[in-house]
Amino acid sequence: MFKNLKLPRVTLRLITHKHAAKLFTILNNPLVAQFNDYKTPLSKADIKQLIQDDISAYYENEVIRLAIEHNTDRDLIGTCGLYKIEHTSKTAFIGFELDPLFWQQGLMFEALVGFISALPSVQQINYLFAEVSTQNIRSHTLLTKLGFSLTSKAVIQSMCEVDDLKLDENDGKDKSEIWFKCLKS
Numbered sequence: 001m002f003k004n005l006k007l008p009r010v011t012l013r014l015i016t017h018k019h020a021a022k023l024f025t026i027l028n029n030p031l032v033a034q035f036n037d038y039k040t041p042l043s044k045a046d047i048k049q050l051i052q053d054d055i056s057a058y059y060e061n062e063v064i065r066l067a068i069e070h071n072t073d074r075d076l077i078g079t080c081g082l083y084k085i086e087h088t089s090k091t092a093f094i095g096f097e098l099d100p101l102f103w104q105q106g107l108m109f110e111a112l113v114g115f116i117s118a119l120p121s122v123q124q125i126n127y128l129f130a131e132v133s134t135q136n137i138r139s140h141t142l143l144t145k146l147g148f149s150l151t152s153k154a155v156i157q158s159m160c161e162v163d164d165l166k167l168d169e170n171d172g173k174d175k176s177e178i179w180f181k182c183l184k185s
Contacts, residue, residue: 002064002122007114010107012066015054015079019067020047022076031100035136061085064122068111077102080111082123090126103138112146119183130179148179
C-alpha cells in the first residue's frame with residue numbers, strides 16, 4: 001500500500017477523482033501532449049475514466065499512479081507512477097508528466113527520487129524502464145540524472161531473462177527509446 005510521501009517541495013499521493021480538473025488541463029496542454037501516448041484532446045469523461053482505471057489497476061497490483069502536489073497550495077502539478085508491472089520478471093515502466101509552469105525547477109527530479117526510493121516498501125521491482133520519445137530531450141536529461149541508461153529491447157530482454165516486456169510498437173508517431181535502471185543492490 002502506498003503511503004503519502006511528503007518531500008521538501010512536493011507531496012506524492014495516490015491519484016483520486018479530486019485531481020481530475022487539473023489533470024485534464026495538464027494532459028491536454030500541447031507541450032505535454034506532444035510526448036504523451038494519450039490521444040488528445042481528452043474529454044473530462046476521458047480523464048474521469050483514466051483515473052478510475054488507474055485506481056482499479058492499483059488495487060489489482062498492476063499500476064501505481066501518483067499525484068504530485070505542490071506543498072505550498074496542495075495543487076496537482078503532475079503525476080508519476082508505474083505501469084506494465086510484471087511481477088514474474090520484477091520489472092515495470094515508469095511514467096511521468098508535469099505542468100509546464102513547473103518545468104526547469106527540479107520538481108520532477110525531486111518527485112521521482114522520492115518515489116523510486118519508496119518503491120521497495122511498495123513493490124518488488126528490480127528493473128525500471130522508461131519509454132521516451134527520441135525528441136523529448138528534457139525527459140532524456142532527467143532520466144540520465146536519475147541513473148537510467150539508454151538501451152535496446154534485445155539487451156533488456158536478455159538482461160531480465162524475459163521473452164516479452166510488452167513494449168509498444170511505434171505506430172507512425174516519432175520513434176521512442178527505452179531507458180533502463182537496475183534497482184537491485
